[in-house]
Amino acid sequence: MQQALSQTDSTPLVVRPPANQDEALRLAQRAHLLELRYGGLDGTALLDAAINEIFTGRIAVVSSFGTESAVLLDLVAQVNRHTPVIFLETGKHFPETLAYRDTLIARLGLTDVRSVGPAPDDLAWADRDGTLWHRGPDLCCHLRKVLPLERALSGFSAWINGRKRYQGGQRRQIGHFEAAESRIKVNPLANWDTAALARAFVARDLPRHPLGAQGYPSVGCAPCTSKSDGATGSRAGRWADSGKVECGIHQTPVSAPGSTKGLR
Ligand code: SF4
Numbered sequence: 001m002q003q004a005l006s007q008t009d010s011t012p013l014v015v016r017p018p019a020n021q022d023e024a025l026r027l028a029q030r031a032h033l034l035e036l037r038y039g040g041l042d043g044t045a046l047l048d049a050a051i052n053e054i055f056t057g058r059i060a061v062v063s064s065f066g067t068e069s070a071v072l073l074d075l076v077a078q079v080n081r082h083t084p085v086i087f088l089e090t091g092k093h094f095p096e097t098l099a100y101r102d103t104l105i106a107r108l109g110l111t112d113v114r115s116v117g118p119a120p121d122d123l124a125w126a127d128r129d130g131t132l133w134h135r136g137p138d139l140c141c142h143l144r145k146v147l148p149l150e151r152a153l154s155g156f157s158a159w160i161n162g163r164k165r166y167q168g169g170q171r172r173q174i175g176h177f178e179a180a181e182s183r184i185k186v187n188p189l190a191n192w193d194t195a196a197l198a199r200a201f202v203a204r205d206l207p208r209h210p211l212g213a214q215g216y217p218s219v220g221c222a223p224c225t226s227k228s229d230g231a232t233g234s235r236a237g238r239w240a241d242s243g244k245v246e247c248g249i250h251q252t253p254v255s256a257p258g259s260t261k262g263l264r
Contacts, residue, residue, distance in 0.1 A: 027179040034177040034184065046176060046188045047079045050160065058157040059186070060084040062149065062249070065101040066219045070108075070206040071197050072162040072189055077108040086152045086159075088249075089115040090144035092133065092221035096210045103207055116152040118144045133223045141249075144221075149249050150181075158184040163250065166193045170250070180250075 038049050051059055061076050063069045063085055076083050087101060105113050122143040126132055132140040153159055159180075163171045164187075178185040189197075201208065211219050215227035 023182070024179065027182070027184065031175075031177040031179040031184055035175050039176045041176070042191055043188055044075050044078055046186070047075055047160070050158065050186045050188070051076070051080050051083055055158040055184070058155075059160060060086055060153065060156045060158075061160040062086045062088075063162065064088070064220065065097055065104060065209075067209045067212040067217065068197055069162060070104055070208070071192075071200045071204075072160070073104055073108055073110065074200070074204050074206055075188065076160065077110060081109045082111045084156075085110055085113045086149065087113060087115045088145045088148055089117045090221050091117060092144070092223055094211060094219065094222045094225075097219060100207070100209050107207060114152060116148045118148055122147065133221065137224065145249050153183065156183065158186055160186045160188060161250075162189050163187055164189050164192050185250075 034054065038046060038054070041049060061073070061083055063073055065087060073085065076085070101113070101115075104110070126136075126139060126143060132143070163174055165172055165174055174187050174190050176187050176190055178187065200206065209216075209219055216225060217228055219225055
């Protein structure tokens with residue numbers, strides 16, 4: 001069942017303070033050790049370890065309910081369909097995405113999908129006419145995604161997301177575990193490619209996002225998503241004709257001393 005979080009406890013436009021350096025390095029060390037111990041796992045095996053062993057009761061999934069999201073959500077549901085799922089309801093989504101969210105909730109039996117929105121005070125201050133996406137997309141993403149996610153993750157030690165290395169850009173080097181701000185980020189599909197995703201859709205008879213068949217390889221907020229032939233990658237059409245490639249919820253991770261990844 002979908003739950004609506006209260007918007008009244010939100011703090012307007014508070015930028016997260018930089019993590020304490022010692023704490024950041026401790027978390028990076030932990031991510032490195034988790035990678036060494038569990039990094040050989042994949043898909044449901046990795047999710048089972050993360051949800052039922054490492055972060056029991058302290059982990060959530062973050063999903064955009066986009067064109068590839070059904071695969072990760074299906075794997076999570078196989079492990080524990082009561083796992084909290086956070087959907088950033090920016091108020092700018094295509095109606096098809098909201099309908100698809102509800103379709104997947106019913107199809108997968110997800111019981112704890114939380115649609116979280118921006119703070120009304122933030123929008124009243126910065127986006128009264130609803131055009132901030134055009135005037136200042138980074139601030140728009142910050143108010144509509146980054147801050148709501150930070151509030152929604154309060155009380156969680158880790159979060160699961162669906163990024164894959166094949167998507168390129170900053171995602172090309174991700175491992176299965178990352179230090180992210182004050183939490184561990186888990187990437188169960190890091191190794192998956194388009195063929196593996198396609199096989200999962202068929203094998204599990206998963207419904208597709210309706211806009212995928214209409215020329216949208218990737219679907220985010222409506223004003224910032226365009227049709228594309230996908231020639232420039234699976235995220236083609238997002239913030240097209242601008243230099244923006246990420247919304248800001250995926251910060252650059254810090255690596256542990258001795259890690260082969262280095263700071264990036
Ligand atoms: S993707 Fe576009 S509309 Fe959505 S929060 Fe970011 S800038 Fe705003």
